[in-house]
Amino acid sequence: MRRKLAAGNWKMNGTAAALAELETLTAKGAPENAQVLICPPSTLISRAKDVAGDIISIGGQDCHANQSGAHTGDVSAEMLKDAGATHVILGHSERREDHNERDEDVRIKAKTAWDAGLVTVICVGESLSEREADNTLDIIGGQLAGSIPDGATGENLVVAYEPIWAIGTGKVPTLSQIGDVHDFMRARLERRFGEGVGRTVPLLYGGSVKPGNAPEIFAVSNVDGALVGGASLKASDFGAIIAALDAS
Numbered sequence: 001m002r003r004k005l006a007a008g009n010w011k012m013n014g015t016a017a018a019l020a021e022l023e024t025l026t027a028k029g030a031p032e033n034a035q036v037l038i039c040p041p042s043t044l045i046s047r048a049k050d051v052a053g054d055i056i057s058i059g060g061q062d063c064h065a066n067q068s069g070a071h072t073g074d075v076s077a078e079m080l081k082d083a084g085a086t087h088v089i090l091g092h093s094e095r096r097e098d099h100n101e102r103d104e105d106v107r108i109k110a111k112t113a114w115d116a117g118l119v120t121v122i123c124v125g126e127s128l129s130e131r132e133a134d135n136t137l138d139i140i141g142g143q144l145a146g147s148i149p150d151g152a153t154g155e156n157l158v159v160a161y162e163p164i165w166a167i168g169t170g171k172v173p174t175l176s177q178i179g180d181v182h183d184f185m186r187a188r189l190e191r192r193f194g195e196g197v198g199r200t201v202p203l204l205y206g207g208s209v210k211p212g213n214a215p216e217i218f219a220v221s222n223v224d225g226a227l228v229g230g231a232s233l234k235a236s237d238f239g240a241i242i243a244a245l246d247a248s
């Protein structure tokens with residue numbers, strides 16, 4: 001059985017006041033059939049962990065490729081772990097765009113994160129022009145091959161498919177487009193890491209997931225959960241998405 005995961009990416013949103021939303025979610029208790037992860041800004045990780053306890057897992061949104069050193073302003077995987085994180089998002093398209101992160105950078109960071117004992121949520125996704133040129137699967141295949149280090153397992157890796165054009169836009173691929181990419185990712189992971197491992201890596205869909213579209217997305221083959229941006233900031237919305245995953 002694969003783990004189902006509802007992951008919230010708060011991006012650069014949230015001060016201490018936002019912890020009230022996490023408190024509301026935590027008070028609902030852990031869902032029976034799914035794990036819940038919130039990735040707040042790194043300034044809130046430690047306090048978020050105190051609020052979430054063992055009910056909700058806490059993650060970072062990025063880490064440096066090195067475990068420590070002269071890298072002003074950066075955060076290491078070890079520091080995230082020390083602050084209470086169990087996961088880290090890597091290779092989000094906003095990091096790839098804003099910080100010119102390439103697949104190779106993501107791969108090196110992932111190794112460092114694994115060494116620190118973190119689960120990596122590695123993001124892949126095509127741009128609108130790549131989708132329109134019918135290059136989606138080539139792009140996703142290349143990103144998977146380049147961004148995931150050797151040594152992946154069903155325990156240390158989660159993959160999130162986030163089409164760039166669906167992030168924060170309200171646009172969502174059709175269910176068959178989501179299914180095609182997820183089936184393709186599953187096949188690629190099984191080919192590279194063996195069926196036993198490839199079959200157990202949770203695959204998340206991300207991009208404008210809301211309470212209204214979550215149930216149909218979770219019914220798509222090889223969709224094991226979601227990576228949610230905007231709708232994860234409100235306990236009522238994210239709670240409804242968690243409930244949909246739990247029931248799927």
Ligand code: 13P
Nearest residue numbers: 009167168207208229230
């Ligand atoms: P939205 O859910 O706001 O579209 O963001 C998706 C995302 O980028 C999550 O990492």
